[in-house]
Amino acid sequence: MQTCAQAQETPAQENTVGKQYLKDVLHDEKIIWTSPARIRSSHLPWLIPFFATTGGLIATDSNVAKQLPGSPSLISNSRTLANAGLALAVGGGASYYLWGRFAHNDHAREAGVLSSEAAIHSAIVAEVLKLMAQRERPSADVRGRFFQGGSSFPSEHAMLSWSIASVFAHEYPHTIIPFLSYSAASGVSLARVLGRDHFPSDIFVGSVLGYAIGRYVYNTHHDQELPGANIGAFTPSGPDYRREGTTWVALDSWVYPAIDRLAALGYANGISGLRPWTRIECARMVEEAGQTIEGEGAGPGMVALYQRLVREFAPEIEGTISNSEGRIEDLYARAGFISGQPLADDYHFAKTMVDDFGRPFGEGANLVSGVSSRVIAGSFGLYVRGEYEYAGALPPYSAPVLQDIANVDSTLFAVQQRTNSLNRFQFLDSYVSLNYRNNIISFGKQTLWWGPGAEAPFLFSDNVEPLPLLRISRATPFVLPWIFHYLGGIRVEFIWGQLNGTHFVSTHSSFTQETDFTPPIRPHPYIHGEKVSFKPTRNFEFGFGVTSLFGGPGFPLTIHNFLKSYSLSNTAPGFPGDPGDRRSGFDFSYRLPYVRDWLTFYADSFTEDEFSPIIFPRKSSMRGGFYMPKLPKLNRLDLRAEGLYTDIPSLGVPGVEYFNGRFRSGYTNWGQLIGSWVGREGNGISAYSTYHFSERNDFTLHYRNQKVNPEFLSGGHLQDFAASGTFAKTNGLTFKGALQYEHWAFPLLSAIPKENVIGSLEIRFQPSQGWKLW
Incomplete structure (x- = not known):
């Protein structure tokens, strides 16, 4: 797939239904199916967890399916809910397109067009993978064997709903729409498991691929002059705590009593009753303590303690953690x-x-x-x-x-x-x-x-x-x-x-x-x-x-x-x-x-x-x-x-x-x-x-x-x-005697x-x- 930077360089174009729409669909299909050839070592931090999780789910699919409730009414209602949820997602995209076209709202029209493109790509990818995997459905055989002429892997419902949700979430990132979109997609996915139509691994793979397809379509065809998520814009700024990988600080670390002292003296501000804290949360509190110390002043002991914490969390504070x-x-x-x-x-x-x-x-x-x-x-x-x-x-x-x-x-x-x-x-x-x-x-x-x-x-x-x-x-x-x-x-x-x-x-x-x-x-x-x-x-x-x-x-x-x-x-x-x-x-x-x-x-x-x-x-x-x-x-x-x-x-x-x-x-x-x-x-x-x-x-x-x-x-x-x-x-080096x-x-x-x-x-x-x- 194209990188974010390449997509940013593509000239903005009007997103509508017509000849260009068909060209975009064909071009994107080529990019999607040739994307494995562009895998690099930098992609491994994402691919390894994805394949490891998929393998773990496949290994436990049969046991999970055996423990699902077998109530006929629950199965029937779950299937109805999944179909209704998918219909709502597709219908929502079409409604946005019509609304944007007749109300001259370019943003809504683009959301409708791109959601339909993402849905088409998801349907094609899902059908091809189904033909390749031929996995049994849970309703037929809870063993979930591959190459048995089935059509369980991956879940097309999940892929379609997540691709549409991904487009809308990126088009309207600062509203309630991302929450509603992803909630609806999650509901469809869960209903397909409860309805005994798919195993958890089918849902997981379909959801991840659907999200990725929706993100790619938005990133490639979004008009930068319209509102939306700013994917791929590499503007120098401070550390992005929302994206950086992080770990929890061990509870026996010297960091906790140190920050507790700063907080009790009014310099740091965090939530003490829910620990451990992540390194990025500690960095945030240390940064805030520095601003308070600079504004109000502090004794040499507190300044030295603050400086020691700054040295500990310097990579998080300065945003210098490598990928x-x-x-x-x-x-x-x-x-x-x-x-x-x-x-x-x-x-x-x-x-x-x-x-x-x-x-x-x-x-x-x-x-x-x-x-x-x-x-x-x-x-x-x-x-x-x-x-x-x-x-x-x-x-x-x-x-x-x-x-x-x-x-x-x-x-x-x-x-x-x-x-x-x-x-x-x-x-x-x-x-x-x-x-x-x-x-x-x-x-x-x-x-x-x-x-x-x-x-x-x-x-x-x-x-x-x-x-x-x-x-x-x-x-x-x-x-x-x-x-x-x-x-x-x-x-x-x-x-x-x-x-x-x-x-x-x-x-x-x-x-x-x-x-x-x-x-x-x-x-x-x-x-x-x-x-x-x-x-x-x-x-x-x-x-x-x-x-x-x-x-x-x-x-x-x-x-x-x-x-x-x-x-x-x-x-x-x-x-x-x-x-x-x-x-x-x-x-x-x-x-x-x-x-x-x-x-x-x-x-x-x-x-x-x-x-x-x-x-x-x-x-x-x-x-x-x-x-x-x-x-x-x-x-x-x-x-x-x-x-x-x-x-x-x-x-x-x-x-x-x-x-x-x-x-x-x-x-x-x-x-x-x-x-x-x-x-x-x-x-x-x-x-x-x-x-x-x-x-x-x-x-x-x-x-x-x-x-x-x-x-x-x-x-x-x-x-x-x-x-x-x-x-x-x-x-x-630290020595402690007790x-x-x-x-x-x-x-x-x-x-x-x-x-x-x-x-x-x-x-x-x-x-x-x-x-x-x-």
């Missing part, structure tokens, strides 16, 4: 030793090492050594973080402990915790991502943080191993029009994934018929979650979140069960109408008046199986805290303190938080709580104070206290006293209180921007 580049982000090693017995079960008791990506630990030596890297290719990103882990052994639970755990969880038996030392290689956050107009679509193992503050939020935290997720997240806040602009900047995030390590699921076919599923569980439960955060002012932010566990044994992953998990209805856990295990959350943060540069107050809450903690505060767990980025006469010293509880007063039933009668292993992944370390029936406080010698060198004191309700597994408590220091050199003393007493685990001491040393090589490979 394809790879960097090693950091290399690290941490050696630690635990003297004494630690705790490692926060679902039932407590955990000694928290908010550490679910890394294993045990008595004796504990080692971690890893590397993280990122690759950017156009709008795509790839991030890989892998590490070697060694963990010491843990003592086994006694038979009475296992029996009490089984009783409180209502399971047939309890699973023994790990007792042997562990030696393994593990991938942490590792995913591919696509940036589409500031919306990041990522797939792979990912860590989430849904809430303000430094301690683990209730819904998602880094207290657990990263989950395999499909994630759609708005990277940079957007503002709604009209009166809705008072809501301020908005970020939204949607996730779908699957849990691991679930041991117990219980279902009911009636009030007297119960089925208990025990290890090995197949399939594991699925999870989806949604969160939206608002920032109406620079000083106030609030957000709503919800998560749901669904599927698993007895509830196959069907579209009906998936959609039911979003319904407002509810039934007893495990019964046929059960939508799943749902929990909702609310959080906010506020820089208090008159002391805005001194004090930020924040809170987080969640409730089980209720609409919102705002409506049911007496049935909700709460977390509140404050952050002081500086103290009087001590600008380099900060202070943070938080208090939280899940032992809800007067609730009467212990251990119900993070638990469900159907999913007896609870809100866990590999046995570890996805949310807060405070557990199912506990309360606690945590306090930090850090002295900042420079932008990267600091010393921190930390205190943590946790108590568990005696009504839950006989209760217990722990106290942690910790100190840590960080020393960073200018060449990217020492922690813990005292705990859980009568069910030990008749006498226990103590342990943890010492660790971490060495990390993390040059600014990463070590560039190409």
Whole structure:
């Protein structure tokens, strides 16, 4: 196909129906069918993900088709909807042409003409590919074999609707038309799958080719004197955050506390309750902080911190990221030793090492050594973080402990915790991502943080191993029009994934018929979650979140069960109408008046199986805290303190938080709580104070206290006293040492209180921007 630059050089011509129209169609057909001969290495960042996704979908097509609902009425209605949607798209293009012709509206006439050209090309390409592939349709044979005389691959409905939608979206980019066009095309595509006319791979290939054909037709024949999307105009400007590929900044990065300090002092402005942030979002906040610092002035410490952040995100700020580049982000090693017995079960008791990506630990030596890297290719990103882990052994639970755990969880038996030392290689956050107009679509193992503050939020935290997720997240806040602009900047995030390590699921076919599923569980439960955060002012932010566990044994992953998990209805856990295990959350943060540069107050809450903690505060767990980025006469010293509880007063039933009668292993992944370390029936406080010698060198004191309700597994408590220091050199080498003393007493685990001491040393090589490979 022609390049964008070549298309820009083509003289503008009148787009109408006639001899020139036929010439354009014939010329474009030649370009389309000879385009494979013009593939270059620069196209690989787009072609490789396209073919990889197509191959993955083809491999899973048969399994997906077998799980689709087979209702005759649904199939019939889906086919009617698909045909009606396509007819509406074609009719809409014709209507625009007629309107433009008789109303002398050149823009509308061009939209109609180009949409018809795109539809003709799509129909020709689809028919030829169908003849070549000859794939069976799902309605004939769910195996989806090729070269069997069928006509399933690719979907002509999808290709036609997406090509027309692409033309209209490019002709009217700043209106509601792109949303309506792509929504209609998506509806047609989904209906063809539900109507058992196509497999998902047929739809995917048809949609991508249709979009590309529509974009090509617009780019080649659009009259530049008319309004429309400015494709291929290479005007020097700042970085285009809507298009650049990007990756998420790891949650244990020094960047988060640095930007938190700038935000608490009023220099940076972002949404703190929805993390991680992308590198382009961090760059945006750093740029904004620079403008505020320049306008209002700042002390030398904040200026140095800002300059350090500028060096880190210089490629994103300056727009110098190449179309394809790879960097090693950091290399690290941490050696630690635990003297004494630690705790490692926060679902039932407590955990000694928290908010550490679910890394294993045990008595004796504990080692971690890893590397993280990122690759950017156009709008795509790839991030890989892998590490070697060694963990010491843990003592086994006694038979009475296992029996009490089984009783409180209502399971047939309890699973023994790990007792042997562990030696393994593990991938942490590792995913591919696509940036589409500031919306990041990522797939792979990912860590989430849904809430303000430094301690683990209730819904998602880094207290657990990263989950395999499909994630759609708005990277940079957007503002709604009209009166809705008072809501301020908005970020939204949607996730779908699957849990691991679930041991117990219980279902009911009636009030007297119960089925208990025990290890090995197949399939594991699925999870989806949604969160939206608002920032109406620079000083106030609030957000709503919800998560749901669904599927698993007895509830196959069907579209009906998936959609039911979003319904407002509810039934007893495990019964046929059960939508799943749902929990909702609310959080906010506020820089208090008159002391805005001194004090930020924040809170987080969640409730089980209720609409919102705002409506049911007496049935909700709460977390509140404050952050002081500086103290009087001590600008380099900060202070943070938080208090939280899940032992809800007067609730009467212990251990119900993070638990469900159907999913007896609870809100866990590999046995570890996805949310807060405070557990199912506990309360606690945590306090930090850090002295900042420079932008990267600091010393921190930390205190943590946790108590568990005696009504839950006989209760217990722990106290942690910790100190840590960080020393960073200018060449990217960082040293961090930490020492922690813990005292705990859980009568069910030990008749006498226990103590342990943890010492660790971490060495990390993390040059600014990463070590560039190409």
